[in-house]
Amino acid sequence: MGESALVTGATAGIGASFARLLASKGYHVVLVARDEERLIKVSQELATDFGMTSEVLRADLSTAVGLKLVADRLASKTSPIGVLINNAGFGINKSFLVSDLEAEQNLLDVLVTAPMRLMHAVLPVMKEHDRGIIINVSSVAGWIAGGTYSAAKSYLTVLSESLHTELAHTRVTVMALCPGFTRTEFHERGRMKMGGLPNFMWLSADYVVNRAWSDARRGQALSVPGWQYAVLSTVSRFGPRPLVRKIGMNVRKKQRHK
Numbered sequence: 001m002g003e004s005a006l007v008t009g010a011t012a013g014i015g016a017s018f019a020r021l022l023a024s025k026g027y028h029v030v031l032v033a034r035d036e037e038r039l040i041k042v043s044q045e046l047a048t049d050f051g052m053t054s055e056v057l058r059a060d061l062s063t064a065v066g067l068k069l070v071a072d073r074l075a076s077k078t079s080p081i082g083v084l085i086n087n088a089g090f091g092i093n094k095s096f097l098v099s100d101l102e103a104e105q106n107l108l109d110v111l112v113t114a115p116m117r118l119m120h121a122v123l124p125v126m127k128e129h130d131r132g133i134i135i136n137v138s139s140v141a142g143w144i145a146g147g148t149y150s151a152a153k154s155y156l157t158v159l160s161e162s163l164h165t166e167l168a169h170t171r172v173t174v175m176a177l178c179p180g181f182t183r184t185e186f187h188e189r190g191r192m193k194m195g196g197l198p199n200f201m202w203l204s205a206d207y208v209v210n211r212a213w214s215d216a217r218r219g220q221a222l223s224v225p226g227w228q229y230a231v232l233s234t235v236s237r238f239g240p241r242p243l244v245r246k247i248g249m250n251v252r253k254k255q256r257h258k
Contacts, residue, residue: 006030006074006081006122008061008114009088011038014137014182017205018085021213023050027083030055032070061088061114062106070114074122080129084122086115086156087137091149104148111152116159119174123163126172133216136160138176140229143236145245153178157222164221173219177212179203180229201228 005022009015010031019029023046031039036058043054057073059066074081089111092103115136126132138160142153160176167174182203208225215223224233236244 004028004030004079004081005083005085006032006057006070007085007087008032008070008118009137011035011042014179014205014208015085015087016042017209018087018135018213019046019054020049021206021209022083022085023052023054026052028053028055030057030073030081032057032059032061032088034058034060034066062109067114067117071117071121074118075125077125077128080125081122082126082129082132084118084132084134085137086118086134088114089137092147096147099148107148108152111149112155115156119159119163123172127167127170130171132172134160134163134172134174135212135216135223136174136176138178140178140180140224140233140236142178143233143244144247161221173216175212175216175220175223177208177215177223177225178229178233179208179225180232182208203229 003026005027007015007019007022007029010019010029011033015033019031019042022029029046029052031042031054033039036056039056039058043056046052046054057070059069061067061070074084090107092099092107094100096104119134119136122132122134126134136156136159138157139149139153141150142155142157144150157176157178160174163174180203181201182205203226211225212223224230
């Protein structure tokens with residue numbers, strides 16, 4: 001147990017960085033994403049750079065078929081998964097008042113339903129072996145008021161903390177990774193305006209992932225990479241809620257295209 005790892009959203013950004021880190025540590029990585037061509041490319045890179053074989057699992061986690069395919073792989077007892085990285089996700093760059101309902105539902109399917117179902121599939125296997133790590137890629141946005149995305153990330157953080165506490169007397173760790181702004185495809189794909197953000201607020205995906213892996217190995221419930229986000233998350237979690245709500249909505253408005 002512990003020699004295989006599954007990463008969702010594995011073809012870019014934080015997910016690809018996790019795939020590389022895990023391969024560098026000798027894990028057989030199961031790569032999950034929607035784009036088969038990019039999955040194959042990542043798999044070939046892991047073989048070239050680290051000499052590690054990997055599995056390619058093309059799946060759309062917003063669909064019942066795709067979700068079941070990944071959940072069945074996680075529930076396998078003959079080829080158990082020792083590390084699960086729930087990373088797949090996207091954002092909606094519109095106010096909830098004018099957004100497309102189907103897009104809102106897809107966001108909840110990928111950011112809320114998928115990680116919940118995937119954890120539910122793998123945890124019995126991890127508990128049986130009394131070993132495993134689950135890292136749920138949440139966000140500091142989960143502590144502000146920023147529409148459906150913030151609400152979804154809040155769910156993921158709270159569920160991670162709950163499971164971490166429930167599993168405290170085992171060797172299974174569930175941790176929420178709560179990064180701030182990270183240089184990935186996320187903001188470009190969401191058509192978000194980020195030009196006004198100071199450079200010191202940006203984190204690299206590799207930095208976020210290395211910090212997260214270190215924190216998970218130490219059994220932490222939460223990982224908040226970067227001093228700037230340690231400060232911001234403290235204000236967001238313990239500051240006056242009316243102020244936090246106002247700041248959060250102002251940030252969201254500035255990201256939206258007119």
